Amino acid sequence: MKAKCANCQKIYDIPDERLPQGKKVKLPCPSCKNPIELDLRSNGADQASSDSASSSSPAAEKEQATGDELKEQIFKSVKDLPPMPQVIHKARKVMASPNSSFKDLAIIFVTDQAIATRVLKLSNSAYYGLSKKVSSIQQASVILGHKTLAELITMVSTSTLLCNKLKGYGLEAGQLWEHSMAVAFGSRFIAQKKYPEFADDAFAAGLIHDSGKLALDKYIFERHEIFEQFMANGGKTFLDAEKEILGFDHAEIASEVCNKWNVPEELATGIKYHHHPSQIQDNILANLLHAADGIAMMSGLGDGIDSVSYEIEESSVKFLGLNNKEISILMEKVVTTVQNTMQEFK
Template sequence: MKSIHEIIIEVDKLVPIPQVMNQILAIAEDPDSTMSDIAEVIIYDPIITSSLIKACNSAYYALPRKVNSVKEAIMLLGLNQVIDFVLIKTFSAYMGKEHLGYGLNEGELWRYSVSTALMARDLAERKHASNKQFIFTASLLKDIGKIILDRFVSGAIEEIDDLILSNNYSFREAEEEVIGLDHAELGGIIAEHWNFSPEMTYVIRNHHMTDLSALEDYATSVVYLAEIAAMMTGIGSGTDGLAYRFYESVLEGLEITEDDLQETIALASEHYYDVMQLLSIT
């Protein structure tokens, strides 16, 4: 199919992620990471260092004295919050633009991704998962395929809508049928292109359960459920909104009740506004 070739060319043209990001992703994936591991990586990146210190010295924290180093910043915020901050800040450059094919104005895909990541971490915390940071990161990045597929969806939206309305396709299935590639598969291709780990690539590629055996995978199931929860809040979700399949067995598999889900939505939504406020400062 002609469009697949054009899409792959776009992947090759994509701006590489900063090298420091692969190191930060590795730290995020390792539950045994320490504060020194992250400090060692961040101190060599002046942009990340300065925005982190600026955030710590903002009125948001109202500290009695100024933070002057990465180590102090990590002591103040904690390891996970520093990793969140760096990931959210860095990937906003890729996901913060408008994606009109999906009906998303400037910043909406990014806000939606942040909201999903916070939902995912709350769900993982509820179940005392050891890989919470991995799940947060995978949730944040799962829709990365949309940054390229957007233009192709835009040119095919009538056909896509038609398949959803008349033939009961999900949005992902309609993308695959009309364009030849869906945003989850393309996200997997981008993840490989950026040398993400096979585990991260797998979750991104299957976050809509393209391969139904992913229902058995813990991290993919949490990311999938978090996306459903995020869609329910309406923060930054686009025209594809609720046009995805819902596999109720995920709730059972993860032992999450509907009450848990409601609590997650409430807590993560509250946390979302804090994170946004903090990031707007830097």
């Protein structure tokens, strides 16, 4: 059977015995990776068609996009993501200013009672180790300090951005949030030991390190068969699949998301290289995020199909000066902290 790719116009001669008869199938074009759709049902068996020939639905048209065109489409779609809640910007200002006070934070609670309730619940979680429960935000501010309180606000507000189901990545509702918390706490724990001045940035960047997935998910889902085939052909990671099929990975698109959310540049750079810290010279944040990401995945707090074949770069382990014992202690600590925190979120 002859099959023509609508995108690159290449024609392939596929032996009939290699095709499942009586079905409609999609195969990735070996040249440009665009899906080629073949209708092998009896009424369509004679026609070897590419995507555009077999369908003119908007979804099919979207699937035709590839290379630069697809990249442009995805970059544009970043603007449709929900905005970073304003409260996070306010909280960040408070964290950055040693002279800020409870009054600076109070306005947040006046406008958002739901955040106040969750923050209060979290203040009482085991992680913050209070000897007696706090019953008001003001009390929490006095005992925990407004910096910690601002961090709790950031954590609660970010959860609204990351708690949805991501079908393309095979993530149930809440799973990306759980993984993001694991990376936030993990990065902070490593930073506290190795680079204490980076602890706050590491936590904040960890919370949103995989935000690029929010932008890519729908495009991956539209191409899920191509992704499945790519993975079934063995040996490669899902990150490689993103790169080969879409032309770039979720860490690269995260820079665009960070831009939209006005995330400081040093955090955005660390996030951009969180899978390949060796590609950027001695970037502390990228190394912290990368190691914490690996620790989260090894601890079972991964993120769906993305965790398959994930490994911490040897150079990163060396850069951070981590040994195996420290890594297993960190794994345990991250699991306990995330479990306790998630409980307060229910």
